[in-house]
Amino acid sequence: MTTKFLAAAVLLLGLAGLSVPAKAATRSTTIVSQGKVTKFGRVTGNTKGNLYSFKTDSQGTLTMSPIHYLKNYSKSAWIASKTAWVQKANGKRYRYDYVTETTNVPNKRHAGWVLHQDLRTPSEVNLNAPYISQNAVKAWMGCESASLLEGLHYKGIQNSTGLVAFMKHLPRSKTNNPNTGFAGSPYKVTPGVFQSIFPKPLAKWGNKYTMVKNISGASVATLRSQIRQHNPVVVYVTLHFAKAQYDHYFWGTGIDNSHVMLLDGYKSGYYHVSDPNQGKYWVSAKKFKRSYNYKHFAVAVQ
Structure with a gap:
Protein backbone atom coordinates (compact mmCIF):
# COMPACT_ATOMS: atom_id res chain seq x y z
CA MET A 1 0.00 0.00 0.00
CA THR A 2 1.35 3.48 -0.87
CA THR A 3 1.29 5.75 2.17
CA LYS A 4 1.05 9.51 2.14
CA PHE A 5 2.06 11.34 5.28
CA LEU A 6 -0.02 14.43 5.85
CA ALA A 7 0.62 17.43 8.05
CA ALA A 8 -0.65 17.22 11.63
CA ALA A 9 -4.14 18.67 11.99
CA VAL A 10 -6.54 19.38 14.82
CA LEU A 11 -9.69 17.23 14.61
CA LEU A 12 -12.90 19.07 15.43
CA LEU A 13 -15.66 16.55 16.17
CA GLY A 14 -18.90 17.59 14.52
CA LEU A 15 -21.38 15.59 16.59
CA ALA A 16 -23.59 17.81 18.74
CA GLY A 17 -22.57 17.60 22.34
CA LEU A 18 -19.25 15.91 21.57
CA SER A 19 -17.18 18.88 20.38
CA VAL A 20 -14.09 19.53 22.49
CA PRO A 21 -13.57 23.06 23.85
CA ALA A 22 -10.42 24.76 22.58
CA LYS A 23 -8.89 24.89 26.06
CA ALA A 24 -9.18 21.13 26.42
CA ALA A 25 -7.34 20.35 23.19
CA THR A 26 -3.94 19.75 24.72
CA ARG A 27 -2.96 17.18 22.08
CA SER A 28 -3.64 17.23 18.35
CA THR A 29 -5.43 14.58 16.35
CA THR A 30 -3.83 13.71 13.04
CA ILE A 31 -4.22 11.60 9.94
CA VAL A 32 -1.03 9.57 10.02
CA SER A 33 -1.51 7.75 6.71
CA GLN A 34 -4.01 7.02 3.99
CA GLY A 35 -4.19 5.04 0.77
CA LYS A 36 -6.32 3.00 -1.58
CA VAL A 37 -7.71 -0.41 -0.72
CA THR A 38 -8.98 -3.28 -2.82
CA LYS A 39 -12.67 -2.58 -3.41
CA PHE A 40 -15.06 -4.89 -1.62
CA GLY A 41 -18.71 -4.93 -0.69
CA ARG A 42 -20.00 -4.52 2.83
CA VAL A 43 -23.39 -4.30 4.47
CA THR A 44 -23.77 -2.38 7.70
CA GLY A 45 -24.78 -4.41 10.73
CA ASN A 46 -24.23 -1.60 13.21
CA THR A 47 -26.86 1.15 13.49
CA LYS A 48 -24.82 3.33 15.84
CA GLY A 49 -22.15 4.41 13.35
CA ASN A 50 -21.99 7.50 11.18
CA LEU A 51 -20.59 8.63 7.86
CA TYR A 52 -18.25 11.60 8.22
CA SER A 53 -16.78 14.22 5.94
CA PHE A 54 -13.10 15.11 6.33
CA LYS A 55 -12.21 18.72 5.52
CA THR A 56 -9.09 20.81 6.00
CA ASP A 57 -8.90 24.60 6.02
CA SER A 58 -6.08 26.87 4.91
CA GLN A 59 -4.34 26.29 8.23
CA GLY A 60 -4.34 22.54 7.75
CA THR A 61 -6.95 22.05 10.46
CA LEU A 62 -9.05 18.95 9.94
CA THR A 63 -12.77 19.02 10.61
CA MET A 64 -14.65 15.74 10.89
CA SER A 65 -18.42 16.17 10.62
CA PRO A 66 -21.23 13.59 10.62
CA ILE A 67 -23.19 13.73 7.36
CA HIS A 68 -25.25 10.51 7.47
CA TYR A 69 -26.35 8.09 10.17
CA LEU A 70 -26.00 4.39 9.38
CA LYS A 71 -29.23 3.59 11.21
CA ASN A 72 -31.03 5.18 8.26
CA TYR A 73 -29.36 2.79 5.79
CA SER A 74 -29.56 -0.58 7.53
CA LYS A 75 -30.10 -2.43 4.23
CA SER A 76 -27.70 -0.45 2.08
CA ALA A 77 -24.55 -1.93 0.60
CA TRP A 78 -21.33 0.06 0.52
CA ILE A 79 -18.06 -0.11 -1.38
CA ALA A 80 -14.84 0.78 0.45
CA SER A 81 -12.22 2.39 -1.81
CA LYS A 82 -9.84 4.25 0.54
CA THR A 83 -8.58 3.93 4.07
CA ALA A 84 -7.07 6.37 6.58
CA TRP A 85 -5.45 5.89 9.96
CA VAL A 86 -6.27 8.67 12.40
CA GLN A 87 -4.37 9.23 15.64
CA LYS A 88 -6.67 11.01 18.05
CA ALA A 89 -5.86 13.20 21.00
CA ASN A 90 -5.80 10.21 23.33
CA GLY A 91 -2.83 8.83 21.39
CA LYS A 92 -4.75 5.88 19.94
CA ARG A 93 -5.04 5.16 16.23
CA TYR A 94 -8.32 4.39 14.49
CA ARG A 95 -8.99 3.18 10.96
CA TYR A 96 -11.58 4.93 8.82
CA ASP A 97 -12.78 3.69 5.41
CA TYR A 98 -14.14 5.87 2.64
CA VAL A 99 -17.29 4.18 1.37
CA THR A 100 -19.83 4.81 -1.37
CA GLU A 101 -23.38 3.45 -1.38
CA THR A 102 -24.20 1.11 -4.24
CA THR A 103 -27.17 2.25 -6.31
CA ASN A 104 -28.10 2.44 -9.97
CA VAL A 105 -28.78 6.17 -9.55
CA PRO A 106 -25.33 7.88 -9.43
CA ASN A 107 -26.55 11.22 -8.06
CA LYS A 108 -28.19 9.46 -5.11
CA ARG A 109 -25.10 7.62 -3.90
CA HIS A 110 -24.26 8.62 -0.35
CA ALA A 111 -20.58 8.56 0.56
CA GLY A 112 -18.26 9.42 3.43
CA TRP A 113 -15.72 8.18 5.96
CA VAL A 114 -16.83 5.54 8.44
CA LEU A 115 -15.09 3.96 11.41
CA HIS A 116 -13.81 0.60 10.16
CA GLN A 117 -15.59 -1.53 12.75
CA ASP A 118 -18.93 0.24 12.20
CA LEU A 119 -19.34 -1.27 8.73
CA ARG A 120 -18.89 -5.01 8.89
CA THR A 121 -18.56 -7.69 6.26
CA PRO A 122 -21.60 -9.93 6.92
CA SER A 123 -21.24 -13.64 7.51
CA GLU A 124 -24.67 -14.24 5.96
Whole structure:
Protein backbone atom coordinates (compact mmCIF):
# COMPACT_ATOMS: atom_id res chain seq x y z
CA MET A 1 0.00 0.00 0.00
CA THR A 2 1.35 3.48 -0.87
CA THR A 3 1.29 5.75 2.17
CA LYS A 4 1.05 9.51 2.14
CA PHE A 5 2.06 11.34 5.28
CA LEU A 6 -0.02 14.43 5.85
CA ALA A 7 0.62 17.43 8.05
CA ALA A 8 -0.65 17.22 11.63
CA ALA A 9 -4.14 18.67 11.99
CA VAL A 10 -6.54 19.38 14.82
CA LEU A 11 -9.69 17.23 14.61
CA LEU A 12 -12.90 19.07 15.43
CA LEU A 13 -15.66 16.55 16.17
CA GLY A 14 -18.90 17.59 14.52
CA LEU A 15 -21.38 15.59 16.59
CA ALA A 16 -23.59 17.81 18.74
CA GLY A 17 -22.57 17.60 22.34
CA LEU A 18 -19.25 15.91 21.57
CA SER A 19 -17.18 18.88 20.38
CA VAL A 20 -14.09 19.53 22.49
CA PRO A 21 -13.57 23.06 23.85
CA ALA A 22 -10.42 24.76 22.58
CA LYS A 23 -8.89 24.89 26.06
CA ALA A 24 -9.18 21.13 26.42
CA ALA A 25 -7.34 20.35 23.19
CA THR A 26 -3.94 19.75 24.72
CA ARG A 27 -2.96 17.18 22.08
CA SER A 28 -3.64 17.23 18.35
CA THR A 29 -5.43 14.58 16.35
CA THR A 30 -3.83 13.71 13.04
CA ILE A 31 -4.22 11.60 9.94
CA VAL A 32 -1.03 9.57 10.02
CA SER A 33 -1.51 7.75 6.71
CA GLN A 34 -4.01 7.02 3.99
CA GLY A 35 -4.19 5.04 0.77
CA LYS A 36 -6.32 3.00 -1.58
CA VAL A 37 -7.71 -0.41 -0.72
CA THR A 38 -8.98 -3.28 -2.82
CA LYS A 39 -12.67 -2.58 -3.41
CA PHE A 40 -15.06 -4.89 -1.62
CA GLY A 41 -18.71 -4.93 -0.69
CA ARG A 42 -20.00 -4.52 2.83
CA VAL A 43 -23.39 -4.30 4.47
CA THR A 44 -23.77 -2.38 7.70
CA GLY A 45 -24.78 -4.41 10.73
CA ASN A 46 -24.23 -1.60 13.21
CA THR A 47 -26.86 1.15 13.49
CA LYS A 48 -24.82 3.33 15.84
CA GLY A 49 -22.15 4.41 13.35
CA ASN A 50 -21.99 7.50 11.18
CA LEU A 51 -20.59 8.63 7.86
CA TYR A 52 -18.25 11.60 8.22
CA SER A 53 -16.78 14.22 5.94
CA PHE A 54 -13.10 15.11 6.33
CA LYS A 55 -12.21 18.72 5.52
CA THR A 56 -9.09 20.81 6.00
CA ASP A 57 -8.90 24.60 6.02
CA SER A 58 -6.08 26.87 4.91
CA GLN A 59 -4.34 26.29 8.23
CA GLY A 60 -4.34 22.54 7.75
CA THR A 61 -6.95 22.05 10.46
CA LEU A 62 -9.05 18.95 9.94
CA THR A 63 -12.77 19.02 10.61
CA MET A 64 -14.65 15.74 10.89
CA SER A 65 -18.42 16.17 10.62
CA PRO A 66 -21.23 13.59 10.62
CA ILE A 67 -23.19 13.73 7.36
CA HIS A 68 -25.25 10.51 7.47
CA TYR A 69 -26.35 8.09 10.17
CA LEU A 70 -26.00 4.39 9.38
CA LYS A 71 -29.23 3.59 11.21
CA ASN A 72 -31.03 5.18 8.26
CA TYR A 73 -29.36 2.79 5.79
CA SER A 74 -29.56 -0.58 7.53
CA LYS A 75 -30.10 -2.43 4.23
CA SER A 76 -27.70 -0.45 2.08
CA ALA A 77 -24.55 -1.93 0.60
CA TRP A 78 -21.33 0.06 0.52
CA ILE A 79 -18.06 -0.11 -1.38
CA ALA A 80 -14.84 0.78 0.45
CA SER A 81 -12.22 2.39 -1.81
CA LYS A 82 -9.84 4.25 0.54
CA THR A 83 -8.58 3.93 4.07
CA ALA A 84 -7.07 6.37 6.58
CA TRP A 85 -5.45 5.89 9.96
CA VAL A 86 -6.27 8.67 12.40
CA GLN A 87 -4.37 9.23 15.64
CA LYS A 88 -6.67 11.01 18.05
CA ALA A 89 -5.86 13.20 21.00
CA ASN A 90 -5.80 10.21 23.33
CA GLY A 91 -2.83 8.83 21.39
CA LYS A 92 -4.75 5.88 19.94
CA ARG A 93 -5.04 5.16 16.23
CA TYR A 94 -8.32 4.39 14.49
CA ARG A 95 -8.99 3.18 10.96
CA TYR A 96 -11.58 4.93 8.82
CA ASP A 97 -12.78 3.69 5.41
CA TYR A 98 -14.14 5.87 2.64
CA VAL A 99 -17.29 4.18 1.37
CA THR A 100 -19.83 4.81 -1.37
CA GLU A 101 -23.38 3.45 -1.38
CA THR A 102 -24.20 1.11 -4.24
CA THR A 103 -27.17 2.25 -6.31
CA ASN A 104 -28.10 2.44 -9.97
CA VAL A 105 -28.78 6.17 -9.55
CA PRO A 106 -25.33 7.88 -9.43
CA ASN A 107 -26.55 11.22 -8.06
CA LYS A 108 -28.19 9.46 -5.11
CA ARG A 109 -25.10 7.62 -3.90
CA HIS A 110 -24.26 8.62 -0.35
CA ALA A 111 -20.58 8.56 0.56
CA GLY A 112 -18.26 9.42 3.43
CA TRP A 113 -15.72 8.18 5.96
CA VAL A 114 -16.83 5.54 8.44
CA LEU A 115 -15.09 3.96 11.41
CA HIS A 116 -13.81 0.60 10.16
CA GLN A 117 -15.59 -1.53 12.75
CA ASP A 118 -18.93 0.24 12.20
CA LEU A 119 -19.34 -1.27 8.73
CA ARG A 120 -18.89 -5.01 8.89
CA THR A 121 -18.56 -7.69 6.26
CA PRO A 122 -21.60 -9.93 6.92
CA SER A 123 -21.24 -13.64 7.51
CA GLU A 124 -24.67 -14.24 5.96
CA VAL A 125 -26.61 -12.52 3.18
CA ASN A 126 -29.87 -13.55 1.50
CA LEU A 127 -31.19 -11.14 -1.11
CA ASN A 128 -34.30 -13.30 -1.43
CA ALA A 129 -34.63 -12.70 -5.17
CA PRO A 130 -38.00 -13.62 -6.71
CA TYR A 131 -38.56 -17.05 -8.19
CA ILE A 132 -39.63 -17.51 -11.82
CA SER A 133 -40.54 -21.00 -13.00
CA GLN A 134 -39.38 -21.99 -16.47
CA ASN A 135 -41.55 -25.11 -16.29
CA ALA A 136 -44.77 -23.18 -15.65
CA VAL A 137 -44.60 -21.82 -19.21
CA LYS A 138 -43.07 -25.01 -20.63
CA ALA A 139 -39.78 -23.29 -21.34
CA TRP A 140 -37.88 -26.49 -20.64
CA MET A 141 -34.64 -25.01 -21.99
CA GLY A 142 -35.21 -21.44 -20.80
CA CYS A 143 -33.23 -21.39 -17.55
CA GLU A 144 -30.87 -18.60 -18.69
CA SER A 145 -33.75 -16.27 -19.56
CA ALA A 146 -35.63 -17.07 -16.36
CA SER A 147 -32.54 -16.52 -14.20
CA LEU A 148 -31.77 -13.18 -15.84
CA LEU A 149 -35.38 -12.06 -15.41
CA GLU A 150 -35.25 -13.05 -11.73
CA GLY A 151 -32.25 -10.76 -11.33
CA LEU A 152 -33.96 -7.91 -13.16
CA HIS A 153 -37.08 -8.30 -11.02
CA TYR A 154 -34.92 -8.17 -7.88
CA LYS A 155 -33.59 -4.82 -9.11
CA GLY A 156 -37.15 -3.61 -9.71
CA ILE A 157 -36.79 -3.77 -13.51
CA GLN A 158 -39.29 -5.31 -15.96
CA ASN A 159 -41.52 -6.24 -13.02
CA SER A 160 -44.63 -6.41 -15.18
CA THR A 161 -42.93 -8.60 -17.78
CA GLY A 162 -43.43 -12.36 -17.63
CA LEU A 163 -41.03 -14.97 -18.92
CA VAL A 164 -42.86 -15.64 -22.20
CA ALA A 165 -42.92 -11.94 -23.11
CA PHE A 166 -39.32 -11.54 -21.99
CA MET A 167 -38.11 -14.41 -24.16
CA LYS A 168 -39.61 -12.80 -27.25
CA HIS A 169 -36.53 -10.58 -27.12
CA LEU A 170 -34.09 -13.44 -26.48
CA PRO A 171 -31.16 -13.02 -28.89
CA ARG A 172 -30.89 -16.10 -31.12
CA SER A 173 -27.85 -17.56 -32.82
CA LYS A 174 -28.32 -18.13 -36.55
CA THR A 175 -25.61 -20.80 -36.43
CA ASN A 176 -26.75 -22.46 -33.17
CA ASN A 177 -23.60 -21.24 -31.44
CA PRO A 178 -24.29 -20.32 -27.77
CA ASN A 179 -21.33 -17.93 -27.89
CA THR A 180 -23.31 -15.63 -30.18
CA GLY A 181 -26.88 -16.11 -28.96
CA PHE A 182 -29.37 -18.74 -27.87
CA ALA A 183 -29.04 -21.99 -29.81
CA GLY A 184 -32.18 -23.94 -30.61
CA SER A 185 -35.53 -23.22 -28.94
CA PRO A 186 -36.19 -22.59 -25.23
CA TYR A 187 -39.47 -24.50 -25.59
CA LYS A 188 -38.29 -27.83 -26.98
CA VAL A 189 -35.29 -30.14 -27.14
CA THR A 190 -33.41 -29.88 -30.43
CA PRO A 191 -31.23 -32.97 -31.02
CA GLY A 192 -27.58 -32.25 -31.75
CA VAL A 193 -27.81 -28.63 -30.58
CA PHE A 194 -26.32 -27.33 -27.33
CA GLN A 195 -29.33 -25.30 -26.22
CA SER A 196 -27.99 -22.41 -24.23
CA ILE A 197 -26.84 -18.81 -24.43
CA PHE A 198 -23.41 -18.13 -22.93
CA PRO A 199 -22.46 -15.23 -20.63
CA LYS A 200 -21.20 -12.75 -23.23
CA PRO A 201 -24.40 -12.52 -25.31
CA LEU A 202 -26.56 -12.93 -22.18
CA ALA A 203 -24.88 -9.92 -20.54
CA LYS A 204 -25.25 -7.92 -23.75
CA TRP A 205 -28.97 -8.68 -23.73
CA GLY A 206 -29.32 -7.79 -20.05
CA ASN A 207 -27.58 -4.46 -20.63
CA LYS A 208 -30.59 -3.32 -22.62
CA TYR A 209 -32.46 -3.10 -19.32
CA THR A 210 -29.85 -2.26 -16.67
CA MET A 211 -26.17 -2.70 -15.92
CA VAL A 212 -25.35 -6.39 -16.39
CA LYS A 213 -21.73 -7.54 -16.40
CA ASN A 214 -20.09 -10.72 -17.61
CA ILE A 215 -17.82 -11.72 -14.71
CA SER A 216 -16.93 -15.17 -16.02
CA GLY A 217 -13.75 -16.48 -14.45
CA ALA A 218 -14.73 -15.05 -11.06
CA SER A 219 -13.96 -17.05 -7.94
CA VAL A 220 -16.71 -17.94 -5.49
CA ALA A 221 -15.25 -15.27 -3.19
CA THR A 222 -15.93 -12.70 -5.90
CA LEU A 223 -19.47 -14.02 -6.24
CA ARG A 224 -19.97 -13.44 -2.51
CA SER A 225 -18.65 -9.90 -2.93
CA GLN A 226 -21.26 -9.27 -5.62
CA ILE A 227 -23.98 -10.57 -3.32
CA ARG A 228 -22.77 -8.22 -0.56
CA GLN A 229 -23.17 -5.39 -3.04
CA HIS A 230 -26.80 -6.50 -3.59
CA ASN A 231 -26.00 -7.80 -7.07
CA PRO A 232 -27.53 -11.25 -7.72
CA VAL A 233 -25.47 -13.39 -10.09
CA VAL A 234 -26.62 -15.65 -12.92
CA VAL A 235 -24.42 -18.74 -12.53
CA TYR A 236 -23.82 -21.66 -14.88
CA VAL A 237 -23.69 -24.91 -12.94
CA THR A 238 -24.85 -28.50 -13.57
CA LEU A 239 -28.32 -29.96 -13.19
CA HIS A 240 -28.78 -31.07 -9.56
CA PHE A 241 -25.11 -30.06 -9.07
CA ALA A 242 -24.06 -33.41 -10.50
CA LYS A 243 -20.73 -34.33 -12.04
CA ALA A 244 -20.25 -32.71 -15.44
CA GLN A 245 -20.99 -34.73 -18.59
CA TYR A 246 -18.96 -33.40 -21.49
CA ASP A 247 -19.58 -33.55 -25.22
CA HIS A 248 -17.96 -31.96 -28.29
CA TYR A 249 -19.66 -29.50 -30.63
CA PHE A 250 -18.50 -27.54 -33.68
CA TRP A 251 -17.87 -24.48 -31.48
CA GLY A 252 -16.05 -26.39 -28.68
CA THR A 253 -16.66 -28.58 -25.63
CA GLY A 254 -19.96 -28.28 -23.77
CA ILE A 255 -21.43 -29.71 -20.57
CA ASP A 256 -24.54 -31.61 -21.60
CA ASN A 257 -26.06 -31.52 -18.10
CA SER A 258 -25.48 -27.79 -17.78
CA HIS A 259 -28.03 -25.70 -15.88
CA VAL A 260 -28.37 -22.00 -15.03
CA MET A 261 -29.81 -20.34 -11.94
CA LEU A 262 -29.60 -17.14 -9.90
CA LEU A 263 -27.23 -16.98 -6.93
CA ASP A 264 -28.62 -14.57 -4.34
CA GLY A 265 -27.23 -15.51 -0.93
CA TYR A 266 -24.67 -17.27 1.21
CA LYS A 267 -23.96 -18.33 4.77
CA SER A 268 -21.44 -20.58 6.44
CA GLY A 269 -21.28 -23.81 4.46
CA TYR A 270 -24.12 -22.95 2.06
CA TYR A 271 -25.18 -20.85 -0.93
CA HIS A 272 -28.72 -19.72 -1.70
CA VAL A 273 -30.16 -19.91 -5.20
CA SER A 274 -33.36 -19.15 -7.07
CA ASP A 275 -33.47 -22.11 -9.44
CA PRO A 276 -35.98 -21.73 -12.33
CA ASN A 277 -36.30 -25.51 -12.41
CA GLN A 278 -36.73 -26.35 -8.72
CA GLY A 279 -37.43 -23.21 -6.70
CA LYS A 280 -35.54 -21.37 -3.97
CA TYR A 281 -33.25 -23.30 -1.65
CA TRP A 282 -29.89 -23.58 0.09
CA VAL A 283 -27.25 -25.85 -1.43
CA SER A 284 -24.07 -27.00 0.29
CA ALA A 285 -21.01 -24.91 -0.52
CA LYS A 286 -19.13 -28.05 -1.53
CA LYS A 287 -21.70 -29.02 -4.16
CA PHE A 288 -22.09 -25.49 -5.45
CA LYS A 289 -18.36 -24.81 -5.76
CA ARG A 290 -17.69 -28.09 -7.57
CA SER A 291 -20.50 -27.44 -10.02
CA TYR A 292 -19.69 -23.76 -10.61
CA ASN A 293 -15.95 -24.35 -10.95
CA TYR A 294 -16.41 -26.51 -14.06
CA LYS A 295 -16.83 -23.37 -16.16
CA HIS A 296 -16.66 -20.32 -13.91
CA PHE A 297 -19.44 -18.79 -16.04
CA ALA A 298 -21.22 -15.89 -14.26
CA VAL A 299 -23.20 -12.76 -15.09
CA ALA A 300 -23.82 -10.13 -12.39
CA VAL A 301 -26.99 -8.05 -12.43
CA GLN A 302 -25.74 -4.77 -11.08
